[in-house]
Amino acid sequence: MFDSRRMCVAWGLALLVAVAPRYAAADDDDALTLEKLNRTIEQNPRQPDAYLYRGLIWQERGELERAIADFGAAIRLAPKSADGYAHRGIAWQELGKLENAVSDFGAAIKLDPGDDGTYVLRGIAWNLRKGYDEAQRDFDAAIRINPRNAAAYAYRGSVRQKRGDLEQALRDCNAAIRLDPQSAEAYVARGMIWNSRGEHDKALRDYDTAVKLDPRNAEALTNRGIVRQKRGELDLALADYNAALELKPSAAGTLALRGQIKQARHETSQALRDYDAALKLEPENAESRLQRGILRHSQGKVDLAIKDWSEAIRLDPKNAAAYSQRAAARGMKKDFGGALQDCTAALRINPQLGSVWHLQGWILATCPEAAHRNGERAVKSAQRACELSEWKDALAVETLAAAHAESGDFAAAVRFQKKAIEIIGKDKVNSPDARSRLALYEARKPFRDDS
Structure with missing residues (x-):
């Protein structure tokens, strides 16, 4: 979670400063400036800078369709200027139209191949499209043009982190921080690397620094919440997610994370609202589908849970957790063939x-x-389950006993069932079912789960 929009908006400031003196109201009032621009365009509709500046105002207000229209007008009037393409690309990106954004940034680069900032912008768009090779090439190009471009190092570090190249990613983020020690985004990027390495204390320090540098950085707050959630600091994590959502109410990932906290606190209806809101914003998010399925299953809504997990698998065929959850639910519904298929799929992904x-x-x-x-x-x-639990899970040992009984080795079944009862006793849990199964095995009978 790294805020690319900040880079896009910051990139526009140079143009804003260049053209503002011609069109801005004396008191910097946007409404008055917009009125002046409207008059200027009405009197002389062939001034590309006027359209560019008005487009920036629409963009800052969140009226992106109007911004795109004005940037398009600027492009038609000045087709050899990179500015219109670059700013329209930013607006496309904010709308989520990443293919259009890449195309416009490419046109801007063709017109002005020496602008390192546009390479960074296109790299961001590729990154959001998960085109990590293309993104890294663009960040490489930006750094070749301007070796002091801190944003290019930070974003390249973010891409390398996603590709698992954590050492190179860390070097890039360290370089970004050296070049711009006031960059909250660089600390966010480095925090993500520490988090990937399991160094949560270092990640937390970087996120703390990012929040101090920029208290309105929603990504820093969300990422800090993730670390705090991993550390079991649920109240602090929830506070971070709430603060982030005040700044970015439509952040689907943060809504889903808050839903997990609410779910852990047994605030089921609030958790479901967060998951529903997250999926309304990002219906293709497999993780949100997975988590909502877990919540629905806990409510006894097994069919709806299976539907969510099936959709999560469609969206992310490598989602072992979704296969695992669906396997258990199918077993409960006595769809044993489906459950076994899901077990096989889950274990193929994560043995x-x-x-x-x-x-x-x-x-x-x-x-x-x-x-x-x-x-x-x-x-x-069952043997593998016992090994993975280091023989401390009574249920896994009971399963091994049942497996030996099914194989006809009742001596082994009795031995492992007694071991399971011993573990249960250490855990101070009374399990009459375990003792009744022991009696079955002693009578040389296998167990059938008809529940």
Whole structure:
């Protein structure tokens, strides 16, 4: 979460300063300036600078369609000027029309290939489109043109962090901070790298610095909230998310993060409102789908939860958590074949998911439908679940006992069931079901989960 709009708006200040003296009202009142510009354009509709300046005012007001129209007029009047293309590209980017933004920035670069700022702008657009190779090439070009462009280093660091090149990313962000120690964005970018490396204390320090430099930096607040959430500081995280949303109410990612906090605090209706709002803004966000599905499942709305997880998987086929959650829900609905398919998919993506090995082993060992039972596979799955839990999870050990019973090795089943009961006893949990299953195995009978 790195605020590219700040770079875009800052880039426009040079043009604003250049043309403002001709059109600005004496008291810098935007409304009066706009009135003066309207009169100027009416009297002489062939002044490209007037359209550019009016477009900037529309853009600052958030009236982006009007801004785009004025920048388009400036381009028609001065087709050899890069400014109109660059500023229209910024407006397209703010509207989320990233393909149009890349095209306009490209046109600006063709007209003025020596402007490092436009390369940074196009790199930002590529970054938002997840075109990380193209983004890095543009940031490289900006740095070649101007080795003191701190923003180019910071954004290149952000791209390298996303690509997993954390050492190079850290070097870039350090360079950005050396060049511009007052850049809140550079500290945000470096904080993201520390966070990726699991160095949460360092990340927190950088986000604190960013907030001190710019208390209205919503990205710094959101990212600080993420670190605080990881540290279990839920009240502080919630305060950061609330502050960020006051500044950027339409930040879908922050809404979803706040929803997680509300969910953890059992404020279910508020959490659902945040997830719904996030998905209204970004319906293609797989993580928000995943989290809303978890919430719906906790409410007993299993079919709606499965629908959310299925959509999360469609949006992100590598989302192991969505497969894992859907597997458990399908098992509850006695769709054992679907549950096993989801277990396989989740483990193909992330073979370290002990809970999924456990679920897979349990279905293979205890399914009431013989077609889905397989004692040999069940033993292997349960064994892996036990290993991943370092043999401390009683349920995983119970699954291994059930798997051995399904395989016909009742001596092993009894041995592991007793071990599970021993773990349960250490946890001071009374489990009559565990003892009844032990009696079954001692009677050389497998367990069938008909619940």
